[in-house]
Amino acid sequence: MIFSKSKNSKQKFISCTGNNKKYEFINPKKLYIKQGKENIPIEIITDKQGFVYIIWKKKKYLVNIIEKNQNKYEVLVNGVSYPISVETPFSYKRRKYLANNKEESKIERIQAPMPGKIVEFFVEEDQIIKEGEAVLILEAMKMQNEIISNVSGKINKINFKPDDIVMKDDILIEVEK
Amino acid sequence: MDINGKIYKDFLSRIERFKVQNGPEKIKKQHAKGKLHARERIALLFDEDSFEELDAFVTSAMPDTGFGKIDEAFGDGVVIGHGRINGRIVYVYSQNFTVMGGSLGAVHAKKIIKVQDLALRVGAPIIGINDSGGARIQEGVASLSGYTSIFHRNIQSSGIIPQISMILGPAAGGAVYSPALTDFVFMVKKTSFMFLTGPDVVKEVLNEDVSFDELGGAEVHARKSGVANFIYEDEENAILGVKKLLSFFPSNNMANPPYIDTKTEQEKNIDKLRAIVPDDPNKPYDVKKVIKLIIDQGSFFEVSELFAPNIVVGFGRLQGKAIGIVANQPKVLAGVIDINSSIKAARFIRFCDSFNIPLLTLEDVPGFLPGLDQEYNGIIKHGAKLLFAYSEATVPKITVILRKAYGGAFCVMNSKNIGGDYSFAWPTAEIAVMGPEGAVSILYKKELQEAEDSKKLQKELAAKYRSEIANPYIADEKGYIDEVIDPAETRKKLITAFETLENKYVDQPSRKHGNIPL
Numbered sequence: 001m002i003f004s005k006s007k008n009s010k011q012k013f014i015s016c017t018g019n020n021k022k023y024e025f026i027n028p029k030k031l032y033i034k035q036g037k038e039n040i041p042i043e044i045i046t047d048k049q050g051f052v053y054i055i056w057k058k059k060k061y062l063v064n065i066i067e068k069n070q071n072k073y074e075v076l077v078n079g080v081s082y083p084i085s086v087e088t089p090f091s092y093k094r095r096k097y098l099a100n101n102k103e104e105s106k107i108e109r110i111q112a113p114m115p116g117k118i119v120e121f122f123v124e125e126d127q128i129i130k131e132g133e134a135v136l137i138l139e140a141m142k143m144q145n146e147i148i149s150n151v152s153g154k155i156n157k158i159n160f161k162p163d164d165i166v167m168k169d170d171i172l173i174e175v176e177k
Numbered sequence: 178m179d180i181n182g183k184i185y186k187d188f189l190s191r192i193e194r195f196k197v198q199n200g201p202e203k204i205k206k207q208h209a210k211g212k213l214h215a216r217e218r219i220a221l222l223f224d225e226d227s228f229e230e231l232d233a234f235v236t237s238a239m240p241d242t243g244f245g246k247i248d249e250a251f252g253d254g255v256v257i258g259h260g261r262i263n264g265r266i267v268y269v270y271s272q273n274f275t276v277m278g279g280s281l282g283a284v285h286a287k288k289i290i291k292v293q294d295l296a297l298r299v300g301a302p303i304i305g306i307n308d309s310g311g312a313r314i315q316e317g318v319a320s321l322s323g324y325t326s327i328f329h330r331n332i333q334s335s336g337i338i339p340q341i342s343m344i345l346g347p348a349a350g351g352a353v354y355s356p357a358l359t360d361f362v363f364m365v366k367k368t369s370f371m372f373l374t375g376p377d378v379v380k381e382v383l384n385e386d387v388s389f390d391e392l393g394g395a396e397v398h399a400r401k402s403g404v405a406n407f408i409y410e411d412e413e414n415a416i417l418g419v420k421k422l423l424s425f426f427p428s429n430n431m432a433n434p435p436y437i438d439t440k441t442e443q444e445k446n447i448d449k450l451r452a453i454v455p456d457d458p459n460k461p462y463d464v465k466k467v468i469k470l471i472i473d474q475g476s477f478f479e480v481s482e483l484f485a486p487n488i489v490v491g492f493g494r495l496q497g498k499a500i501g502i503v504a505n506q507p508k509v510l511a512g513v514i515d516i517n518s519s520i521k522a523a524r525f526i527r528f529c530d531s532f533n534i535p536l537l538t539l540e541d542v543p544g545f546l547p548g549l550d551q552e553y554n555g556i557i558k559h560g561a562k563l564l565f566a567y568s569e570a571t572v573p574k575i576t577v578i579l580r581k582a583y584g585g586a587f588c589v590m591n592s593k594n595i596g597g598d599y600s601f602a603w604p605t606a607e608i609a610v611m612g613p614e615g616a617v618s619i620l621y622k623k624e625l626q627e628a629e630d631s632k633k634l635q636k637e638l639a640a641k642y643r644s645e646i647a648n649p650y651i652a653d654e655k656g657y658i659d660e661v662i663d664p665a666e667t668r669k670k671l672i673t674a675f676e677t678l679e680n681k682y683v684d685q686p687s688r689k690h691g692n693i694p695l
Contacts, residue, residue: 091411094211143511
């Protein structure tokens with residue numbers, strides 16, 4: 001009733017790129033993008049083959065969404081892929097608020113999920129890695145399994161070398177968040 | 178009624194007081210914590226202007242208990258009502274943290290029970306938005322009785338209407354059990370927590386220092402405990418997630434899932450599918466690529482993505498019709514079946530069966546995970562859950578064997594013998610009691626011991642076994658599967674097969690319920 005009026009129709013969105021550049025736009029059809037204080041009109045067109053182009057400042061760019069996960073997109077523009085997240089004004093504020101509230105850095109341990117033999121490390125000590133990046137291959141159940149880091153950070157320590165046999169829960173790599 | 182008269186003014190003044198109570202400073206307080214207000218969440222959830230609130234003006238049961246004062250607030254600490262999501266009626270309760278920390282007393286509980294009863298009576302889904310400090314201590318046993326009545330209704334509604342819980346703040350102690358009893362749990366990173374006993378008690382009893390996040394944060398429940406099915410960066414995206422999830426469900430167990438025209442003119446032959454499974458059986462690949470190519474473009478919605486990722490479960494659409502997908506993931510732990518993946522898949526299958534959502538199984542499994550850890554923790558019992566769930570399900574069930582289908586795992590993953598309607602296999606399939614290396618070391622034990630170069634002999638025998646035994650053609654010729662198909666034709670075959678099963682009906686003997694190994 002009184003306070004629960006929906007305002008979904010004119011929702012403002014903010015899109016953030018990997019290097020934290022900020023663009024604002026309003027959904028759904030008004031295609032203006034606010035960059036700094038300037039409102040720049042954009043046009044989106046689809047050609048007969050189904051390719052999508054954005055016309056931005058009189059230039060035509062071929063775009064393609066490769067991956068979509070929640071509000072995070074990987075977009076291919078002219079053959080280069082860019083990570084982009086779409087935020088609302090509230091979620092954008094929340095992101096900043098949570099960034100300020102970060103816990104102090106901690107060590108995350110990557111453990112062997114099952115017994116097996118280490119085939120290869122993809123990383124070395126002091127290397128910076130991203131969440132979701134494969135760090136090593138563990139051979140188990142006659143299969144080569146990629147072990148993935150759940151956190152972004154710096155490789156602090158590597159505990160084994162290729163051809164070592166490891167047991168379940170052995171700490172393979174320590175990552176400093 | 179005279180619009181300037183006293184009667185109308187009284188009516189308005191009450192609404193005015195209500196507005197003040199839900200004023201901007203309360204909303205600001207929530208925003209400062211990185212959270213939305215209970216009413217803002219509702220506004221985002223429902224179609225424009227469709228929400229109707231119930232019991233907005235009830236007040237808490239005992240304003241003064243002599244042991245801590247209770248705020249006299251309209252509506253107590255929860256907003257309830259109904260509205261439409263994509264046009265369909267959905268009931269909701271949303272706990273209001275700005276009224277006494279959203280604590281649950283007798284009236285608060287009564288309101289939740291009211292919507293639970295209504296939702297069950299009319300056969301509409303219910304969404305619970307949890308943001309509460311827990312039981313209201315001042316109200317004592319009345320709070321406990323309230324919780325218990327909520328649990329009871331969760332259980333009575335289970336399998337009749339879809340129940341979804343969103344944890345958007347703390348949920349501690351008894352409060353965790355209502356979400357745990359519902360079908361799906363959503364959490365938000367950093368601002369939502371679930372635990373039975375908080376960090377203070379852990380410190381007191383076990384002398385262990387843990388933070389809120391380590392004990393019951395979204396990441397923990399998504400990766401380790403499996404309690405949370407979905408985790409999101411922020412509440413707005415979480416609410417969009419709930420809406421998307423609901424689009425796959427019927428309103429209740431008597432209805433069929435809604436058909437959505439996905440408008441994709443997809444090619445029926447997908448050549449890319451031929452290239453996904455590597456020729457080397459020891460090489461992994463991402464089964465999600467297979468899923469995304471087979472189903473309608475962009476329709477895959479994964480459930481419990483981070484928990485037991487060696488099995489992939491989720492919803493998707495085939496020509497606009499909702500299906501549930503269960504797929505072994507060779508990319509993670511070789512796609513083995515272990516305790517967690519059995520539990521995850523079994524629960525998903527039972528949900529789909531409850532709500533008439535047909536099941537597609539994509540199989541590539543080397544077997545059950547061996548080892549002390551698994552055996553001691555009861556892989557026998559937990560693996561049996563998966564078997565039970567598949568066998569019990571009466572919805573249309575189709576399997577496609579992509580590669581490995583070895584041993585017990587072949588039986589468990591929806592084989593025809595436990596009631597699978599159709600089984601297809603790709604030419605890359607290997608169907609046998611065990612993998613080539615294991616099989617030859619048992620069959621040719623003596624020969625291998627006596628051989629000069631046992632490794633070379635084993636390799637030769639394994640290759641022979643692979644080409645003669647571990648292929649789909651024996652099973653095809655003996656009728657244990659229905660057809661070996663060209664991978665490129667998979668989508669076409671599945672669309673036709675599911676169409677033929679649309680009117681599947683299984684008559685079951687009456688019983689109270691089966692005894693699934695818990």
